[in-house]
Amino acid sequence: MLYMNKVNSCLLVVFTAAATLVFNACKKDGEDSTTPTVNGVYPAVDEAFGPVINLNNLENYALQGRPQYINADNSGTNPITDKGATLGRILFYDKKLSINNTVSCASCHKQSHAFGDDALQSIGVNGLTGRHGMRLVNARFSQEARFFWDERAATLEAQSTQPIQDHKEMGYSGQNGDPGISDLIVKLQSIDYYKELFTFVYGDENITEDRMQKALAQFIRSIQSFDSRFDAGMAQVNNVNQNFPNFSAVENEGKRLFLAPPPGAPGGNGMLGVGAGCQACHRAPTFDIDPNSRNNGVVGVIGFPGSIDITNTRSPSLRNLVNNSGIPNGQFMHDGSITTLAGVVDHYNAITVVPGNTNLDPRLRPGGQGQNLQLTQPQKDAIVAFLTTLAGTDVYSNKKWSDPFQ
Ligand code: HEC
Numbered sequence: 001m002l003y004m005n006k007v008n009s010c011l012l013v014v015f016t017a018a019a020t021l022v023f024n025a026c027k028k029d030g031e032d033s034t035t036p037t038v039n040g041v042y043p044a045v046d047e048a049f050g051p052v053i054n055l056n057n058l059e060n061y062a063l064q065g066r067p068q069y070i071n072a073d074n075s076g077t078n079p080i081t082d083k084g085a086t087l088g089r090i091l092f093y094d095k096k097l098s099i100n101n102t103v104s105c106a107s108c109h110k111q112s113h114a115f116g117d118d119a120l121q122s123i124g125v126n127g128l129t130g131r132h133g134m135r136l137v138n139a140r141f142s143q144e145a146r147f148f149w150d151e152r153a154a155t156l157e158a159q160s161t162q163p164i165q166d167h168k169e170m171g172y173s174g175q176n177g178d179p180g181i182s183d184l185i186v187k188l189q190s191i192d193y194y195k196e197l198f199t200f201v202y203g204d205e206n207i208t209e210d211r212m213q214k215a216l217a218q219f220i221r222s223i224q225s226f227d228s229r230f231d232a233g234m235a236q237v238n239n240v241n242q243n244f245p246n247f248s249a250v251e252n253e254g255k256r257l258f259l260a261p262p263p264g265a266p267g268g269n270g271m272l273g274v275g276a277g278c279q280a281c282h283r284a285p286t287f288d289i290d291p292n293s294r295n296n297g298v299v300g301v302i303g304f305p306g307s308i309d310i311t312n313t314r315s316p317s318l319r320n321l322v323n324n325s326g327i328p329n330g331q332f333m334h335d336g337s338i339t340t341l342a343g344v345v346d347h348y349n350a351i352t353v354v355p356g357n358t359n360l361d362p363r364l365r366p367g368g369q370g371q372n373l374q375l376t377q378p379q380k381d382a383i384v385a386f387l388t389t390l391a392g393t394d395v396y397s398n399k400k401w402s403d404p405f406q
């Protein structure tokens, strides 16, 4: 406590005197804490994070480059700032946001897996999640502004504190004896680095759910990936329908199949094998989901064979389904029921309409029947080859999105 008192008195001086004088004034205390630090007036941030978080030289989150062909942006009234995203990064990786200090957002959203989870069901403080985790790459660049597989969160901001208030995930549900988010806020307000960080970002140390949401959403929206082979090709021809010079013939054929409407669809010419129609819902070049999509025929419930869930109408961007070695970043679909890209293509090639699935997208049941594309094996392989070109490199290793606690 003595330490903090001294620091606070130094902090006070900062606002009234020149920085150099402050350093001298602090040094005269003869305390260890007076050693010049990375952050100067933010000693608790220094102590917790060392040089990993340098508030005088923030990582670039706000002004990251992106290709000119990427236009969608769901930031709304919460544009990314370097300060806000830095706070968001710390919140995202902080296990103290869970009831027993064991689970952070990053426990289930792993950078090594494009911020998804390789486990079928993610492990929270009170058991397993009911749905498979979602990758969080390029969440910003989608027209669909609702989040979760079933789109139950109206915005990313609203989404971002729901895991905290989920009994199974992080435990501050406020129900059945669980403490609630206001208890978490009291807990965070007693942590010195949050006093400094909220002051740094918002001007005072007051923590609110709204401020947490803004910071978390800014960090998540900052996670972007545009260094795939697909992007290299787009940069060369600037027209997604043209063959990419850097693609193999098979990859170009896969791209064509992905983009072209299926037989019978508007724009299709009625011939079998024209296209696979993926573009209608997963729109290149962002590969975000069509906001009007209904479900895609995958209706399983993990652990409850025979039960169906027809509410899942959102997919994360199809970028980074696999990493740049071609290894899946986790199972696919809300129920994780498909484990390979070949399995994904097989699903769309011949969709089974499960009884009771009244929410199957009409585009996938032409004439009332489940879609049957009759793709040949080489065509299926080509679509898989194309999907693997959507993997980037930077997102898996860039330290600005990494764990600041190590
Ligand atoms: C225990 C594991 C777990 C934890 C902890 C967790 N998540 Fe998730 N996350 C999931 C699962 C599972 C889903 C999909 C759930 C669903 O749709 O019902 C998901 C979905 C999301 C989505 C929606 C993505 C999209 O494209 O719609 C976002 C954003 C997200 N999580 C952010 C966070 C944040 C922020 C935190 C920390 C405050 C967090 N998650 C903590 C497992 C977890």
Ligand code: HEC
Residues within 6 Å of the ligand: 135, 149, 258, 276, 277, 278, 279, 280, 281, 282, 293, 294, 295, 296, 298, 299, 312, 313, 314, 315, 316, 318, 321, 331, 332, 333, 334, 335, 344, 345, 348, 349, 361, 363, 364, 383
């Ligand atoms: C009518 C809209 C629609 C069409 C057409 C469509 N999809 Fe989907 N796709 C979805 C929806 C909705 C989901 C989320 C489904 C779920 O998990 O329940 C999804 C999920 C996926 C996933 C899993 C994503 C993840 O993160 O796990 C992949 C991969 C995928 N689709 C690829 C394709 C391919 C390849 C095609 C073309 C052959 C295609 N989709 C056509 C709507 C569509």
